Amino acid sequence: MCGIIGHVGDSDAIDTLITGLENLEYRGYDSAGVAVQNGSGIAIQKRSGRVSELKESIEDRPLKGRVGIGHTRWSTHGPPTDENAHPHTNSTTDVAVVHNGIIENYAELKARLERKGHEFTSDTDTEVIPHLIQQYLDEGVENETAFRRAIDELEGSYAVAVMVSGEHALYAARRGSPLVVGVEDDEFFLASDVPAFLEYTDEVVYLEDGDVAIVRPDGVEFTDLGGNPVSRDLETVNWDPEQTGKGEYDHFMLKEIFEQPTSLAQAIEGRTDPETEAVHLEGFGPGTFDGVETVQLIACGTSYHAALYGSLVLNQAGIPSRALLANEYSVCAPPVDEETLVVAVSQSGETADTLSALREATAEGAQTLTVTNVMGSTAAREADDSLLIRAGPEIGVAATKTFSSQAVVLELLAHRLTCDVLGTSPFDLESFLPELDRLPGRLEGLLESTDARAIARRYQGSQSYFFIGRGLGYPVALEGALKFKEITYEHAEGFASGELKHGPLALVTPETPVFAVFTGQEDEKTLKNAEEAQTRGAPVVAVCPDDHRATEVADAHLEIPPTNPELAGLLANVQLQLVSYHAADLLGRPIDKPRNLAKSVTVE
Incomplete structure (x- = not known):
């Protein structure tokens, strides 16, 4: 959940940060923000909404800086508002923080800090981190020590990146949420996932739980939380940067x-x-x-x-x-x-x-x-x-x-x-x-050769959508229903085909198309179950080879090539993916960014 991007180098950070956030928006898209060292302190722009809206805001009020952090959010603590967007700061904006994960003891830390006079402006658990760092800075310790002490107090899961005003460095730590460092000559990147900076470098170092990384213009230092050096391998990612773009496709x-x-x-x-x-x-x-x-x-x-x-x-x-x-x-x-x-x-x-x-x-x-x-x-x-x-x-x-x-x-x-x-x-x-x-x-x-779009259009506006299968067709039915509900927001359920008569048949109407997956194993039983729904008025869509007997019974047909029964379900699955995609497209849904969902679920 959520996406972190960071940059340290000689070039301006803003373009890198925005590109990274656009590449990471699949991890969360409730709100977004950036912070940079602009020569006179830390400058921040953040807002609720998509990265594109943040980008427009920055075009109206430009930021500059060679060191920066950015974040695109999937909400956990607090709704998607401007105030809850990352980065979060202390009261003087001398410390800026982006964070993925959940700080389980944030309420206790927040209460302690409020008793010391700290004022909070968001509903997030993240905001305790810059205030903790500020508390230690106020006690006279150095930036690095303040960071380590603050992180040591956190309970839960986190990937954290921190800037302190006046220092051209990023402090980062992870426990339970991913962080990766990218290296390209004298440019350094920090992100929650490699696609954030893949167009800039394919040389990466994966942080492990308990690691701290200090990224400066002259290099990266890896230690444990106590400051002891740790060795981490530089690896080459064999992904092509073009793979992270949409190319000629709409989604x-x-x-x-x-x-x-x-x-x-x-x-x-x-x-x-x-x-x-x-x-x-x-x-x-x-x-x-x-x-x-x-x-x-x-x-x-x-x-x-x-x-x-x-x-x-x-x-x-x-x-x-x-x-x-x-x-x-x-x-x-x-x-x-x-x-x-x-x-x-x-x-x-x-x-x-x-x-x-x-x-x-x-x-x-x-x-x-x-x-x-x-x-x-x-x-x-x-x-x-x-x-x-x-x-x-x-x-x-x-x-x-x-x-x-x-x-x-x-x-x-x-x-x-x-x-x-x-x-x-x-x-x-x-x-x-x-x-x-x-x-x-x-x-x-x-x-x-797929007819999936025509099938999606034919059954558009139905009340519910059922997916059934037996044996290896069963997980395909479950996956077909999951895809459909994820991106269309319409009601869909997957069942082992034999379970229809043990309750779900009560929900079957002429407005409940049933997609039946035939793999070549126990197909006669699956067909019988589909017919049981059909006699109650439900239209049946058979997902099977063209010469399968189910095509004579079904109301519609999605063809798959004949193959081994162990593989037939995988071909059927692709037809169901296409039906879901086209149904969502016909409804005008935001297919790549379905509401309330994110790609990588890094919180329990």
Whole structure:
């Protein structure tokens, strides 16, 4: 949640800060602001609304400075107002702070500071930080010491960047929320996510929990909170800056839907050998998973649906597996031990609930593995092993290409696991692997011929939208409903198809189109369930190959190419993504910035 950008260098910071905020707006877009060292102190402009409105304000009242910080907000404490926008300052504007996360003891700190005469002007928890720093500065300590002492008092999660008037430096610290430093000759950048500054540099250093970074014009110093030096590697990010732009597309979401042939090809590349009927995952040689008896997959949102897809593949192979919501893991996690493999699935590798569940599993002695899109993310560093999905940067808040890449990588992981756990693979790799290699091409053909916009228009204005599937079609149905509600704001629900008759049929009317996913497994039962809704007046949209029997029964049809049943759901998913996109577009919704949502949920 929220986006931080910082700049230290010889060039003016404003353009860099605004560009960074525009690149980070998928993390929050309730309000935005910047602060710079302008030679006579700290100058600030901030306001509620989008970054574009802040940019217009700055064009009317220009700011200049070579050192600066910026922030785009997703509201937690306090509504999206000018006063609650970041950066926040102390009473004399000598300290400016931007912050992601939640300060759990802010009420206690605020009450203590108010007793000392500090006056607060916002509803945020962040505002205690500049006042804490001011309190220590008033006691006569140096800037760095005041920063460290203030940070040491904070409880909760945070990524913090601080400027102090008159000093050409940024002070930064993280615990539980991501921060990354970018390095390009004598220019330095600080951000909550790499896309913020990717067009300026691809050389980065990821901060770890407990790290402090002091960024000055002559370099960056990394220490722990006590001031002890720590060593952090400089890494090269292999993302193309053009991937973070919309290009010829109207929305990031549509661009990323159409990028799926490429992202899937990248996920598969070098990991399969159809000739020898083998799956090769880098870093996971024979024997890696010896001793594993059960698998738990933990995730949230779209990643949870991918995790459910993976768990069903594992169960079908004979390996006991469960997909669990990470935010419920601390409440109802099943027992784990050294024979349990816990797989954390997170696009960003920074999802707070997933990290919390991962740490709990580690503490209980489980083997851990992260499936993520971001090299160097917290989850990738904290798990025993990590497996990249290679989807490239995803900017649209509604996840699309990362779901399909997660599901494919989890399928490959399942095939690799069975060799160690069962001694042999029960999968028919002779038919599966060639079809997997053909998947990007089949998807490209689907994107060229889809009727999704016509379907979206046909059922526009319906009362509710139901999505059903069985087996591997079930997580696809859940994901289809999630996408629809995320960006259209219309009511949508996903069900295991057999559950329709156990309650949801009471909601079915002629104004409730039912999208039925057919994967080639248990299709007759799914068709029977769809017909049960149809007899109650509901129109049925069959998502299936052109020669499938469901096309004779359904009221409408979204075609998918014939393929292996393990892969059919991924093709169906793309058709449902397109239906959601076009339905939202017809309604005029802000597709890339759905209300109340942000891309990376870094607070619990």
